[in-house]
Amino acid sequence: xxxxxxxxxxxxxxxxxxxLATVFVALIGGLIGYLLARHNxxxxxxxxxxxxxxxxxxxxxxxxxxLITLPLTLPPTVVGFYLLVLFGRNGFVGRPLYExxxxxxxxxxxxxxxxxxxxALPLMVKTTRAALESVDPIYLQAAQTLGQSEWQVFWRVWLxxxxxxxxxxxxxxxxxxxxxxxxxxxxxxxxxxxxxxxxMAIYEAATAGNERLALIxxxxxxxxxxxxxxxxxYLEQRHAQ
Numbered sequence: 001x002x003x004x005x006x007x008x009x010x011x012x013x014x015x016x017x018x019x020l021a022t023v024f025v026a027l028i029g030g031l032i033g034y035l036l037a038r039h040n041x042x043x044x045x046x047x048x049x050x051x052x053x054x055x056x057x058x059x060x061x062x063x064x065x066x067l068i069t070l071p072l073t074l075p076p077t078v079v080g081f082y083l084l085v086l087f088g089r090n091g092f093v094g095r096p097l098y099e100x101x102x103x104x105x106x107x108x109x110x111x112x113x114x115x116x117x118x119x120a121l122p123l124m125v126k127t128t129r130a131a132l133e134s135v136d137p138i139y140l141q142a143a144q145t146l147g148q149s150e151w152q153v154f155w156r157v158w159l160x161x162x163x164x165x166x167x168x169x170x171x172x173x174x175x176x177x178x179x180x181x182x183x184x185x186x187x188x189x190x191x192x193x194x195x196x197x198x199x200m201a202i203y204e205a206a207t208a209g210n211e212r213l214a215l216i217x218x219x220x221x222x223x224x225x226x227x228x229x230x231x232x233x234y235l236e237q238r239h240a241q
Contacts, residue, residue: 003213009193010201011220013109014178017197021116021177025124026170028117032068033128033169034154036061040129041137071183072122080186083115087187105187109195112188116177124173131165132158168235175228179221 039061071079087094087105098104105111135158143153159166181199188195190204198221205214 003216006192006201006205006213007216007220010196010198010217013112013196014198014221017109017112017116017180017184018174018177020113021120022170022174024113024117025120025173025177029121029124029169029173030128030166033125033166034132036065036125037129037132040133041140068125069122071119076119076180076182076184077186079118080115080183083111083118083183083187087111087114107187107189107191107195109188112180112184112195112197115183115187116180119180119183120173120176123176124169127169127172128166131162131169134165135161164235168232171228171232171235175225175232178224178228 043058084106085091087097089095089098089104089106094104094106105114139157139161140153143157144150148156179199180197181203184195184197185200190196190200192201192204196204198217202214202217202221205211205217
């Protein structure tokens, strides 16, 4: 396998996986972040009106948030094992999927997308929630007083004031998906030309003693990550202003 093929193949697959995972994360993570932010604002208002410190519904919410955040604290290989338990041929989801379609998520590039999305989801949820909660509730209340529906308040008031922070979350999620290694290796494997992303190609080149190829891949991935992080920092500064 030529050096040029290894570079182009792993780069193409990494960008493909990261982009698809980011689209999924932006939709699902954005929705979860919005629901959590809305619940938190309503809860603060309800606590103030009822003059209580704790509401019974909080416990389930704490558990849900902990589950969402778990991929940030667990080793990626542990998350990958959980994905195998779910989507493997004998998994809770994978077995009926294989019996119905004859197709398995394991050792496919689609599996890499799922792994990258799961690892990046907590970042999107947290940044979206923080961006939405940073908006002064008085603007939302004013819009509701003027007769705007909840959907109109979100699109015309909340989102325009918080979009920079939300977009920063999208960029961070893309960077996390691009650099995913452990969970991807567990569920998608390391098949050159099929599931081998740039982080795995770097690992394989380094362990094989091919320092030239590893260095080229490291420089490319570092450059992409530097651009992504710089863009995120710029957006965060603009959002703070």
